[in-house]
Amino acid sequence: MTEIDRLKSLMDILNFRTQRDFALALNIKDGSLSDILRGRGSRISAFIKDRLVYKLNVNIEWLETGVGEPIMKIGPVISEAKEGVPYFDISLSDADTLILMEEQAEYFVNYKPFNDCTAYLPVYGDSMYPRYASGEIIAIREITNFDVLQWGEAYVVMTDEKANHLRSIKMIYQHADQNKLILRSSNPNFKGDTIIDKSNITSLYIIKGKITRNLI
Numbered sequence: 001m002t003e004i005d006r007l008k009s010l011m012d013i014l015n016f017r018t019q020r021d022f023a024l025a026l027n028i029k030d031g032s033l034s035d036i037l038r039g040r041g042s043r044i045s046a047f048i049k050d051r052l053v054y055k056l057n058v059n060i061e062w063l064e065t066g067v068g069e070p071i072m073k074i075g076p077v078i079s080e081a082k083e084g085v086p087y088f089d090i091s092l093s094d095a096d097t098l099i100l101m102e103e104q105a106e107y108f109v110n111y112k113p114f115n116d117c118t119a120y121l122p123v124y125g126d127s128m129y130p131r132y133a134s135g136e137i138i139a140i141r142e143i144t145n146f147d148v149l150q151w152g153e154a155y156v157v158m159t160d161e162k163a164n165h166l167r168s169i170k171m172i173y174q175h176a177d178q179n180k181l182i183l184r185s186s187n188p189n190f191k192g193d194t195i196i197d198k199s200n201i202t203s204l205y206i207i208k209g210k211i212t213r214n215l216i
Helices: 003-013 019-026 030-037 046-056 060-065
Strands: 077-079 086-089 109-112 119-122 137-142 153-157 167-174 181-182 195-196 201-211
Touching: 003 019, 003 030, 003 046, 019 030, 019 046, 019 060, 046 060, 046 201
Parallel strands: 086 119
Antiparallel strands: 077 109, 086 109, 119 137, 137 201, 153 167, 153 201, 167 181, 181 195
């Protein structure tokens, strides 16, 4: 079996009735999934593989090689030792910077899909609901090249005084001016976009996924 064959088999393994349901679960377009399943691409992109891991707990080793079980059985594990990614129990509004020291961590979360992340943080507020609800925990990875971003994805954005020291979780979209970015909430009750200059960003982190407290 090829990667594509194993991807097709996941629909049955995970009890998805239609290809559209499968695409919705991955938060990708039905047409994009259709192209993959029909073999129009030579391989499954890293972006899709990330979605399979953190949304459906798929074992990527199995997907790529056929070795092991299709679905990972072990979820996030808390470690008192420095094993995994540090969790910091702070609110973004209270953080001057996200240059965080390991000794300040509440604990460490060892969870293979997110072990390449910088930190775990709690979500406060409802501006990103239902994508991220208050009380959930997000896994973030630092971004250093602001010219290579994934439009429509959620980021933790921190800015300097010229942008009013903004500290927020927002979806980022492309602006007509390549030196600017559009920030947008996913909650329709939080209307209006925020436009910032890239030069005013002090720290930027992509949100790779989330976990809930009852998993750890």
